[in-house]
Amino acid sequence: MTTIQIYDPALCCSSGVCGVDVDQQLVTLAADLKWLEQQGGKVERFNLAQQPMAFAENAVVKGFLERSGQEGLPLILVNGEVALAGRYPRRAELARWAGVSQFTVTAAPAPSCAPGSGCC
Amino acid sequence: MRFLDQTPPFLFFTGKGGVGKTSLACASAVRFADAGKRVLLVSTDPASNVGQVFGMAIGNRIKAVESVPRLHALEIDPQAAAQRYRDRIVGPVRGLLPDAVVNGIEEQLSGACITEIAAFDEFTALLTDGALLQDYDVVIFDTAPTGHTIRLLQLPGAWSSFLEEGKGDASCLGPLAGLEKQRAQYKAAVDALADASHTRLVLVARAQVSALREVARTHEELAAIGLTQQHLVINAVLPEGEAATDPLAAAIRARERAALAAVPDVLANLPTDYVALKPVNLVGLQALRMMFSDAPATADSVSTALPEAPDLASLVDEMARDEHGLIMVMGKGGVGKTTLAAAIAVELARRNFPVHLTTSDPAAHLTDTLEGSLEHLTVSRIDPHTETERYRQHVLSTKGKDLDEQGRALLEEDLRSPCTEEIAVFQAFSRIIREAGRKFVVMDTAPTGHTLLLLDATGAYHREIARQFGKSGERGMHFTTPMMQLQDEKQTKVLIATLAETTPVLEAAGLQDDLRRAGIEPWAWIINNSLAFARPASPLLQQRAANELVQIDTVATRHARRWAVVPLQPQEPVGIERLSRLTAHRPQPTPA
Numbered sequence: 001m002t003t004i005q006i007y008d009p010a011l012c013c014s015s016g017v018c019g020v021d022v023d024q025q026l027v028t029l030a031a032d033l034k035w036l037e038q039q040g041g042k043v044e045r046f047n048l049a050q051q052p053m054a055f056a057e058n059a060v061v062k063g064f065l066e067r068s069g070q071e072g073l074p075l076i077l078v079n080g081e082v083a084l085a086g087r088y089p090r091r092a093e094l095a096r097w098a099g100v101s102q103f104t105v106t107a108a109p110a111p112s113c114a115p116g117s118g119c120c
Numbered sequence: 121m122r123f124l125d126q127t128p129p130f131l132f133f134t135g136k137g138g139v140g141k142t143s144l145a146c147a148s149a150v151r152f153a154d155a156g157k158r159v160l161l162v163s164t165d166p167a168s169n170v171g172q173v174f175g176m177a178i179g180n181r182i183k184a185v186e187s188v189p190r191l192h193a194l195e196i197d198p199q200a201a202a203q204r205y206r207d208r209i210v211g212p213v214r215g216l217l218p219d220a221v222v223n224g225i226e227e228q229l230s231g232a233c234i235t236e237i238a239a240f241d242e243f244t245a246l247l248t249d250g251a252l253l254q255d256y257d258v259v260i261f262d263t264a265p266t267g268h269t270i271r272l273l274q275l276p277g278a279w280s281s282f283l284e285e286g287k288g289d290a291s292c293l294g295p296l297a298g299l300e301k302q303r304a305q306y307k308a309a310v311d312a313l314a315d316a317s318h319t320r321l322v323l324v325a326r327a328q329v330s331a332l333r334e335v336a337r338t339h340e341e342l343a344a345i346g347l348t349q350q351h352l353v354i355n356a357v358l359p360e361g362e363a364a365t366d367p368l369a370a371a372i373r374a375r376e377r378a379a380l381a382a383v384p385d386v387l388a389n390l391p392t393d394y395v396a397l398k399p400v401n402l403v404g405l406q407a408l409r410m411m412f413s414d415a416p417a418t419a420d421s422v423s424t425a426l427p428e429a430p431d432l433a434s435l436v437d438e439m440a441r442d443e444h445g446l447i448m449v450m451g452k453g454g455v456g457k458t459t460l461a462a463a464i465a466v467e468l469a470r471r472n473f474p475v476h477l478t479t480s481d482p483a484a485h486l487t488d489t490l491e492g493s494l495e496h497l498t499v500s501r502i503d504p505h506t507e508t509e510r511y512r513q514h515v516l517s518t519k520g521k522d523l524d525e526q527g528r529a530l531l532e533e534d535l536r537s538p539c540t541e542e543i544a545v546f547q548a549f550s551r552i553i554r555e556a557g558r559k560f561v562v563m564d565t566a567p568t569g570h571t572l573l574l575l576d577a578t579g580a581y582h583r584e585i586a587r588q589f590g591k592s593g594e595r596g597m598h599f600t601t602p603m604m605q606l607q608d609e610k611q612t613k614v615l616i617a618t619l620a621e622t623t624p625v626l627e628a629a630g631l632q633d634d635l636r637r638a639g640i641e642p643w644a645w646i647i648n649n650s651l652a653f654a655r656p657a658s659p660l661l662q663q664r665a666a667n668e669l670v671q672i673d674t675v676a677t678r679h680a681r682r683w684a685v686v687p688l689q690p691q692e693p694v695g696i697e698r699l700s701r702l703t704a705h706r707p708q709p710t711p712a
Contacts, residue, residue: 049229056212056213062217069220
């Protein structure tokens, strides 16, 4: 099964509640991740402010941070290789990586988000 | 003293810095111990002077106070606790990840919430340790957790995310994941706090309108979550006798009586005690034992040689030279930020500069009296509650709209954290600071260094571009971020307001450190409401005035690059005329 890992920048709370404004990207991403989960895909997320060891222990992520700094995040690895950096993936990209069809759900899924999903 | 009668085993004192919580806690502890009870006194003040009060070193282990039989004491430093927490998270990656990244993580973990939660973590053990109540009859804390912390701990949703997976941080409580205690222990601690047979909360305030208003808010917030066993202590009330001989003392007493007559309704029914102002700061056992005595304090007249001290007028002279700019008056609640900002704005407008004064004055009476009253002066108001509410509603209606009940409750509570208010106010604030290129903008509110650093994530990127442009020697490329504007002294002057008392000066120094972290160097300090410079005739006030000199000297020699002293005014400085007195040039004492 494909492993998708998202390395978030340091967020006080990954809800972004503590940021300048609510980040629409994070809201959308949370909805997309929820959707992907329903399709059987799985994504791991790491917050730099709370799990920095996860960044230090992965050579690819560590190297990326050294080159591009925190501003380069988020970083998305698929099966351990860099798939995307500097922005969050769109639903179509997630679907392609996970090998699920974007069109399996006909009714538009309500974007939902639950505690721990990273959006709240 | 009703607050000392039939007390439950836990006694918490709460109130803002400088109202005398620690003194009251110490005096109460001595009182109980003298009466034969076994007492543990717990201080959570980061600059605890409990040791100094008893003339011994205490520290973070329970220690017997030798001079008082049956009394033990313990000092918990919440900032040290927060630092230990940061070290646990950041320590392992130091040297592994780039320094800039490590520093960024540390800043994320430097908010007020983290310190609060770390402090709560520290005294959870005391509240839930059954053995403790076999050793002690009374446990006294010189501080109490805020409603926000307690409510967060009560929410089941706050716990689920990190308990389930050990990762994912639903909220500002996320940090607790890194702390050692178990959920059951936190729950027991919260239950003990809300149990009237266990806990009494003593609200401490001064007889001042703003202090009473603030304590009323604390009362309502804590009562709403079940901490209903509350008492009110009005500390340092000026005794009637002093007013007879001294017009200044008479004026102070009249102001105090007016404030007490208008005490907010929610406080009116609380059991209330009044503690008289004492001539000296309560250091030493003898002074502590005097604290609750009704015998009129006798004080000898002292004549104090006042040091040479710059006045506010001289600071305004220097500000006026730049002809425009942002002037931010910062400081803890109750030090008179709004009044000082208004006085500076009025003085600049009188000198024919266009001035925009924007205040967060909750009473708005200052705004009302100034609006339209002076040419060149415009006044506006940022109401923190309105701004915060607007921001909360925005967040709840956008990202909260699809949450389940638990998730929504959690998000709502997160939005009650102190950070939220700062961010909401910052947004209102950013709209106004742009005007400062053309005129003077004077504000009585400002985000802390921590907030600025967090909000500067994009600013860092801009700085990088600026650096590159600078390198290639290109000129004419012209842009600034709000952060750059705040860091540039030509554009922004930060004034730190404080009082000539120990705790307010320490708090102001903490604020200055926080700003320095964000690369902002405060331009000047203002010591407001100085009794010494008001030259009292009452012996008691003269003694208090003499005590101020040490703090004034500390500010002048250790903290401030520029400073000024503003004397205590006999009348509330409201309206153009009275505000102008604050910026009048003061004749300097002629050297003897």
